Amino acid sequence: MPQDIYDKVMMLAKRRGFIYPSFEIYGGVAGFYDYGPLGSQLKNNVENLWRRFYLLKDNCIEINTPTITIYDVLEASGHVEEFTDLTVDCKKCKRSYKVEDIIDEDISVEQAVKKDEIKCPTCGKKLSDAHPVNLMFSTTIGIGEGRKAFLRPETAQGIFTNFHLLYRHNREKLPFGVIQVGKGYRNEISPRQGTLRQREFAMAEAEIFFDPNDKTHPNFNSIKEKELYLFDNDKEFKLTVQKAVDKKVINNQALAYYMYLTQDFLLTAGVDPKKFRFRKHASDELAHYATECWDVELFSERFGWIECVGIADRSAYDLSSHIDSSSTDMYAQRKFDEPKIINTKKIAAKMHVLGPLFKDKAGKVKDLLEKMDVKDATKISITLDGKTVDVPNKCYEIVETKEKLTGEKFVPHVIEPSCGIDRVLYFLLEHNYSDAKKKGEEYRILKLTSQMAPIKAGVFPLINDKKLVDIAKKIDNNLRNAGIATYYDDGGTIGRRYARMDEIGTPFCITVDHDTLKDNTVTVRERDTTKQERKDQDLLVEFLKDKTFF
RNA sequence: GCGGGUGUGGUGUAGCCUGGUAUCACAUAAGCUUGCCAAGUUUAUGACUCGGGUUCAAAUCCCGGCUCCCGCACCA
Numbered sequence: 301m302p303q304d305i306y307d308k309v310m311m312l313a314k315r316r317g318f319i320y321p322s323f324e325i326y327g328g329v330a331g332f333y334d335y336g337p338l339g340s341q342l343k344n345n346v347e348n349l350w351r352r353f354y355l356l357k358d359n360c361i362e363i364n365t366p367t368i369t370i371y372d373v374l375e376a377s378g379h380v381e382e383f384t385d386l387t388v389d390c391k392k393c394k395r396s397y398k399v400e401d402i403i404d405e406d407i408s409v410e411q412a413v414k415k416d417e418i419k420c421p422t423c424g425k426k427l428s429d430a431h432p433v434n435l436m437f438s439t440t441i442g443i444g445e446g447r448k449a450f451l452r453p454e455t456a457q458g459i460f461t462n463f464h465l466l467y468r469h470n471r472e473k474l475p476f477g478v479i480q481v482g483k484g485y486r487n488e489i490s491p492r493q494g495t496l497r498q499r500e501f502a503m504a505e506a507e508i509f510f511d512p513n514d515k516t517h518p519n520f521n522s523i524k525e526k527e528l529y530l531f532d533n534d535k536e537f538k539l540t541v542q543k544a545v546d547k548k549v550i551n552n553q554a555l556a557y558y559m560y561l562t563q564d565f566l567l568t569a570g571v572d573p574k575k576f577r578f579r580k581h582a583s584d585e586l587a588h589y590a591t592e593c594w595d596v597e598l599f600s601e602r603f604g605w606i607e608c609v610g611i612a613d614r615s616a617y618d619l620s621s622h623i624d625s626s627s628t629d630m631y632a633q634r635k636f637d638e639p640k641i642i643n644t645k646k647i648a649a650k651m652h653v654l655g656p657l658f659k660d661k662a663g664k665v666k667d668l669l670e671k672m673d674v675k676d677a678t679k680i681s682i683t684l685d686g687k688t689v690d691v692p693n694k695c696y697e698i699v700e701t702k703e704k705l706t707g708e709k710f711v712p713h714v715i716e717p718s719c720g721i722d723r724v725l726y727f728l729l730e731h732n733y734s735d736a737k738k739k740g741e742e743y744r745i746l747k748l749t750s751q752m753a754p755i756k757a758g759v760f761p762l763i764n765d766k767k768l769v770d771i772a773k774k775i776d777n778n779l780r781n782a783g784i785a786t787y788y789d790d791g792g793t794i795g796r797r798y799a800r801m802d803e804i805g806t807p808f809c810i811t812v813d814h815d816t817l818k819d820n821t822v823t824v825r826e827r828d829t830t831k832q833e834r835k836d837q838d839l840l841v842e843f844l845k846d847k848t849f850f
Numbered sequence: 851g852c853g854g855g856u857g858u859g860g861u862g863u864a865g866c867c868u869g870g871u872a873u874c875a876c877a878u879a880a881g882c883u884u885g886c887c888a889a890g891u892u893u894a895u896g897a898c899u900c901g902g903g904u905u906c907a908a909a910u911c912c913c914g915g916c917u918c919c920c921g922c923a924c925c926a
Contacts, residue, residue, distance in 0.1 A: 327916040795887035
């Protein structure tokens with residue numbers, strides 16, 4: 301069977317310790333993967349590069365919240381509501397029904413569907429097999445009945461539920477961004493496509509909170525002339541960030557800014573620019589919380605264009621929901637340039653008159669009076685215990701007050717770049733995989749960027765001579781102590797050792813040879829060119845830090 | 851979840867129909883040899899997806915689970 305690039309990449313990934321199928325000794329289970337030694341390092345590098353963009357470049361703050369999330373939070377966020385129970389679909393009219401809505405409780409669902417006992421209520425055609433649709437993993441907290449909870453389907457809710465604390469932490473200034481990097485869980489019905497669709501996966505999410513009246517971004521000017529790679533469901537095209545906003549291709553500066561930041565991140569990480577594009581969600585494919593969403597799609601030779609990052613404008617959806625459900629004050633304050641003085645006229649009850657007149661009803665009358673509009677104050681009649689009663693003028697007066705308003709409350713809007721780390725990681729492997737024939741044999745190189753590569757340098761003695769071995773081991777040790785990941789190898793021929801390093805993407809190889817004994821230099825071989833250069837071994841730390849650190 | 855296909859050392863495979871000690875290559879480890887791009891050589895390690903059944907005997911035949919692949923559905 302001919303192997304496509306997916307097979308080749310996954311074989312390499314398994315053989316060299318990037319990705320293993322989880323629980324393999326028990327037969328494995330779809331949708332779960334382990335990261336091996338090199339995969340874990342690569343994942344760290346991807347996550348840390350992402351952090352560098354959001355935490356440092358964009359000055360966000362980072363938090364960590366539990367992966368187990370109580371029912372209330374996900375109910376408020378709409379995740380519980382969206383899907384429950386089994387559903388059946390009608391292939392004719394494309395409607396979906398909850399099974400419990402259309403069949404008797406006594407028969408099993410499968411039987412009912414198989415025996416054609418249930419038909420589509422709308423068009424009468426046969427229904428598809430029942431399938432479950434709530435994709436959240438559920439669990440309980442505590443023993444016994446416990447408290448209902450889910451494994452989080454996104455990290456975002458942990459940020460939203462802390463908004464009021466984080467807003468204060470940021471000294472009540474907008475905009476500001478909060479990131480979280482961690483695991484998310486979705487109980488996919490039938491995960492395929494390898495690590496591209498997992499049931500437990502790593503995600504890096506940023507929630508940036510904006511004043512809805514001001515969706516500009518402070519760094520916008522620095523990137524406005526950069527080009528975005530866009531796709532309008534018809535053709536691909538490039539547009540500068542500025543033009544995309546001006547032409548309303550992208551709704552606002554903030555969204556456009558984070559699109560560019562994401563593009564910059566992915567291309568820096570080593571995604572092939574020719575296999576990168578932003579695609580805008582059509583209105584009918586938007587998630588329940590989003591008003592506008594752009595996906596980064598990366599191209600896989602086997603799977604086609606795959607969503608890897610979603611950049612959504614979630615508007616005020618989540619914070620509003622949590623304000624309603626939890627009664628927590630999660631509003632932000634917008635200060636007016638100048639305080640607004642508002643003259644108001646109010647009806648003020650004169651209790652010393654009302655009291656004797658209405659006795660025990662006086663309190664009720666007062667409440668009613670003060671709720672009334674001043675315009676109606678010439679002649680007032682109220683409804684008291686079903687009877688209409690006139691209230692004499694002497695019972696109240698019109699009072700003028702001046703209120704000074706320095707600002708107003710509002711619910712911030714959220715821009716959310718949400719990055720699927722595992723997908724990005726897979727694409728780094730696929731986009732950077734190259735195999736060529738070398739003397740008739742397949743020769744594989746993983747052309748990871750120096751910053752992403754799990755191992756920065758291989759360190760070898762040219763031959764297995766103790767004098768050279770000792771120096772090589774010392775160099776290896778020095779580099780690792782300087783924070784540079786290395787791999788020492790003295791097995792097999794030098795060519796074989798280079799090949800082993802090329803296959804896992806190691807950008808540099810350092811070889812100690814006989815000349816090292818004379819002049820303290822070593823050869824530094826570059827992966828992609830295979831060119832060698834002699835360098836003084838004391839300069840290696842500086843050289844490698846310069847080439848491989850973020 | 852439905853239908854079809856599939857599964858043999860780390861990787862790729864032969865053997866399965868016709869039941870009887872599992873083939874070959876690469877990789878890995880140790881030694882010799884060589885000394886800047888997977889050379890040679892000797893030796894070693896290592897496999898029948900899992901569970902049942904039939905049989906004196908199962909990689910092989912039968913049943914079921916799981917993985918992966920293809921189609922449908924699903925992917926908020």
